[in-house]
Amino acid sequence: MAIQLVRQPPDQAPAATTPDAGALGNALSFEDVYMQFPDGTHTLDGVSLALKPGEFVAVVGPSGCGKSTLLKIASGLVTHTGGTVHVDRNNLGYTFQDATLLPWRKVRENVELLMELRGFSPAERARIAQEQIDLVGLTGFENHYPKRLSGGMRMRASLARSLALNPSVFMFDEPFGALDEITRERLNDELISLYMRQGFTGLFITHSIPEAVYLSTKVVVMSKRPGRIVATFDVPFSYPRSPELRYAPQFSELCGDISVALRDAIEK
Amino acid sequence: MANAPVAIPQVYAAVPRAEQPSVASRILQSVLPPVLMGLVLVVVYIWARNSLEPHRQFLMPDAAGLWTQAFGLAEVRWELLDRGLTTITIAVVGMGVSIPIGMILGIVMFRFHVMEKAFFPYLVALQSIPILAIIPLIQSALGFGFMPKVLIVALFTFFAIPTTLLLGLKSTDRGIIDLFKLQGVNWLVILRKAGLPSAAPALFAGLRISAGLAVIGAIVSELFFLAGRGGLGQMLINAKMDFKYEQMYAALIASSALSIAVYLFFSWLGNRLFADWHESGGKSA
Numbered sequence: 001m002a003i004q005l006v007r008q009p010p011d012q013a014p015a016a017t018t019p020d021a022g023a024l025g026n027a028l029s030f031e032d033v034y035m036q037f038p039d040g041t042h043t044l045d046g047v048s049l050a051l052k053p054g055e056f057v058a059v060v061g062p063s064g065c066g067k068s069t070l071l072k073i074a075s076g077l078v079t080h081t082g083g084t085v086h087v088d089r090n091n092l093g094y095t096f097q098d099a100t101l102l103p104w105r106k107v108r109e110n111v112e113l114l115m116e117l118r119g120f121s122p123a124e125r126a127r128i129a130q131e132q133i134d135l136v137g138l139t140g141f142e143n144h145y146p147k148r149l150s151g152g153m154r155m156r157a158s159l160a161r162s163l164a165l166n167p168s169v170f171m172f173d174e175p176f177g178a179l180d181e182i183t184r185e186r187l188n189d190e191l192i193s194l195y196m197r198q199g200f201t202g203l204f205i206t207h208s209i210p211e212a213v214y215l216s217t218k219v220v221v222m223s224k225r226p227g228r229i230v231a232t233f234d235v236p237f238s239y240p241r242s243p244e245l246r247y248a249p250q251f252s253e254l255c256g257d258i259s260v261a262l263r264d265a266i267e268k
Numbered sequence: 269m270a271n272a273p274v275a276i277p278q279v280y281a282a283v284p285r286a287e288q289p290s291v292a293s294r295i296l297q298s299v300l301p302p303v304l305m306g307l308v309l310v311v312v313y314i315w316a317r318n319s320l321e322p323h324r325q326f327l328m329p330d331a332a333g334l335w336t337q338a339f340g341l342a343e344v345r346w347e348l349l350d351r352g353l354t355t356i357t358i359a360v361v362g363m364g365v366s367i368p369i370g371m372i373l374g375i376v377m378f379r380f381h382v383m384e385k386a387f388f389p390y391l392v393a394l395q396s397i398p399i400l401a402i403i404p405l406i407q408s409a410l411g412f413g414f415m416p417k418v419l420i421v422a423l424f425t426f427f428a429i430p431t432t433l434l435l436g437l438k439s440t441d442r443g444i445i446d447l448f449k450l451q452g453v454n455w456l457v458i459l460r461k462a463g464l465p466s467a468a469p470a471l472f473a474g475l476r477i478s479a480g481l482a483v484i485g486a487i488v489s490e491l492f493f494l495a496g497r498g499g500l501g502q503m504l505i506n507a508k509m510d511f512k513y514e515q516m517y518a519a520l521i522a523s524s525a526l527s528i529a530v531y532l533f534f535s536w537l538g539n540r541l542f543a544d545w546h547e548s549g550g551k552s553a
Contacts, residue, residue, distance in 0.1 A: 075450055076450075077446055077449065077450070092450070094447075094450055096443045096446070096447070097443075098443065100441060100443035100444050100446075100447055102444060102461075102462070102465070102466075103545045103546065104465045104466075104468075104542075104544075104545045104546075105545075113447075113461075114447075114451055117448065117451040117453050117457065117461075118451060145544050145545045146545070147544075147545055147547075
């Protein structure tokens with residue numbers, strides 16, 4: 001398994017490392033992907049989606065439409081039953097719906113976990129962990145157990161843990177869904193600055209249309225199960241994005257259009 | 269339109285903030301109930317003793333008798349200590365057998381579902397065997413030495429270990445396991461770094477149960493083994509046969525104290541190990 005120890009310069013998008021994905025010019029792509037679970041549940045019905053390096057794509061769709069399954073397929077946690085996926089699994093970041101911190105480990109030890117599993121040296125681990133902890137604003141909480149952190153801080157620690165491996169593709173499975181509105185908006189801004197700094201390719205699952213629009217370069221709408229992509233919206237706003245953007249007329253208009261597409265997707 | 273009933277507001281007065289109870293009264297509230305309950309038990313004991321016919325009162329010795337015939341005598345105190353050590357040795361060695369075997373079985377049942385299917389019914393069956401009833405059989409097969417007693421303790425303490433460990437391992441957060449899988453690590457790493465730490469509090473609950481049973485098992489094991497220098501169980505039987513009921517009570521009290529001490533030790537250890545991070549821990553968030 002390739003270990004990427006060299007950190008990418010922030011202004012340069014990470015190069016795709018598998019020849020396959022490189023040939024297509026995409027960091028991650030799904031081609032006509034089908035998913036049927038052993039119990040017969042038909043979850044995905046021919047999903048095609050390609051992410052260019054440095055793109056940030058948000059996926060919205062009704063509950064149970066298979067949004068999360070897309071991420072599980074890309075990462076290899078489940079195997080799709082039809083179609084093709086191009087992905088570099090060695091440089092993949094994955095953030096779950098909850099922080100999934102190990103409760104018996106302090107924040108620093110949690111941030112070091114993935115590096116530990118990848119065989120980084122202790123000194124390297126400590127250095128990178130501190131860097132990432134500072135980056136997500138958890139300085140001073142290194143020796144706290146997760147139990148003593150707020151929901152937002154846990155999620156920051158979880159992000160730091162994934163960022164420590166400097167992923168070229170970063171997938172998010174509704175990471176901020178359980179947080180309050182204020183914390184969520186702050187973490188959205190922090191995520192944007194991390195994205196601008198690291199230059200990863202992002203695939204972000206969410207239930208919130210404003211969150212999807214605020215974060216991404218492209219919003220994809222999925223139908224109810226079995227999930228298909230029914231609409232795609234390009235987001236024209238440039239980065240960095242300021243919180244005022246949420247109250248701009250164009251922002252509301254785009255959210256409205258996506259909302260209409262989503263309602264159509266649910267009713268059809 | 270107007271279907272809703274008409275609201276009839278009532279007056280709800282505020283209640284002034286209650287005074288924080290003082291430290292002394294809080295201590296009193298936590299100490300007084302068990303002390304009072306203890307006094308009630310002593311009174312009940314005295315009442316029961318006094319309602320016995322005089323020639324049967326030896327069945328329930330009084331405090332003076334316990335002191336002059338047992339705890340006050342240096343040789344009885346030494347005997348209690350010496351035999352207590354023998355009992356605790358049997359209990360500890362018995363657990364030294366059941367804990368590793370039980371843990372390995374728990375892990376194997378977790379790893380291979382088919383092994384769980386195969387073993388679990390027999391674990392339950394083992395638990396349902398009245399171990400007392402098979403002690404004579406163990407005696408016939410293995411004799412009167414140290415090992416048969418250890419085996420009896422191991423049988424007493426075994427069940428809780430694989431079952432609680434299996435339960436703990438099974439309740440490891442799916443997300444955490446996925447997180448490890450995504451890094452492509454093998455199963456042993458997942459077990460060591462995710463499964464076992466996550467299952468440790470459940471396992472400790474099992475160990476606490478087993479530890480209490482270990483002392484009971486050690487004492488029971490000796491009731492049938494009167495040869496040689498035994499522990500508190502043998503002292504119980506010997507004192508009964510010599511009609512030294514005060515000494516029998518002394519051995520009984522020592523056995524309970526031993527059981528409680530072992531239980532408290534595991535509680536303390538568990539609390540120390542898990543207080544920082546587990547819900548069952550002492551410190552709150």
